[in-house]
Amino acid sequence: MKIIVPMAGRGSRLRPHTLTVPKPLVPVAGMPIVHRLVRDIAGILNQPIEEVAFVIGDPAFFGPDVEESLTELATSLGAKGTIYRQDKPLGTGHAIMCAEPSLEGPAVIAYADTLIRASFTLDPEADSVIWTKKVANPEAYGVVKLNSDDHIVELVEKPETFVSDQAVIGIYYFKNVGELKAELQYVLENQIINGGEYQINDGIKRMMSQGKIFKTGTVDHWMDCGNKTITVETNAKMLNFLYEEGAELVASDVSLENAEIIPPCSIASGVVLKDTTVGPHVSIGADTTIESSNVKNSIIQSETTIKNATLEEAMIGNKVHFNGQFKAISLGDYSELK
Incomplete structure (x- = not known):
């Protein structure tokens, strides 16, 4: 199993604390956000982690000390630590593709701006699991639409009418992340852009259109670290x-x-x-x-x-x-x- 962590953003909403420290390395409850997130994911997966790949930004901000901290985190889990760079903020899909050499086999992709508490087992029948949290105001989030078999058939951003109360939290499992890589490659090559950026959702939607089975993994607690x-x-x-x-x-x-x-x-x-x-x-x-x-x-x-x-x-x-x-x-x- 691999864990892919896109974390190239500057965390502008958490300034001034992110003027000198990347947001994922800001400590919460005594540990940097990304360290706690990756450790918690590894605990939920309950299986050996082969590699943790981090996608970071500008070397002037994400310097050698950041690389060292992230590599040590991977090593502490018995995994290989790999560092990739996203030089331009071109979206979630683009960030994932910056880690293209690592996008093979089973993997979890997790954005390093939230913390979770969860306990569930990955469904072996699913091609992918999108981690969600039940929310009281789904109109404020991106949510999943489910069919009668509880398979995810659509991703809907901030729905004006009720679709479901399961909000997407930014953590995804892929039985073979190479399938997502192929679809995101198509997104990039054909310049499929939403909101001015290349989005992971466009790769996921292409996988859904090909009949891949997507299910939910519901977390008990989802905690943001967006602002002070x-x-x-x-x-x-x-x-x-x-x-x-x-x-x-x-x-x-x-x-x-x-x-x-x-x-x-x-x-x-x-x-x-x-x-x-x-x-x-x-x-x-x-x-x-x-x-x-x-x-x-x-x-x-x-x-x-x-x-x-x-x-x-x-x-x-x-x-x-x-x-x-x-x-x-x-x-x-x-x-x-x-």
């Missing part, structure tokens, strides 16, 4: 899941001096808490110091110093120095408020 507010919400949800599962979330060398941690919180190695209350739902990166503060429902990254602060629904980047009485803030890397 939603990312902080996702951090809280993921911390709850991990805490309930008994995960070790607080490093053994965290220094506490007249400080309290209210779980669930993810606190990395080297963190110092002094005259401070942290939690619930706080993630803190390595070597960060927080003094004389009260922090809850927030994400604070590595090597940052926080003093005299009351923070809630805050998101603070790496190497930040913050001293003040602000509350719901969003500070990118290297910011200083004194």
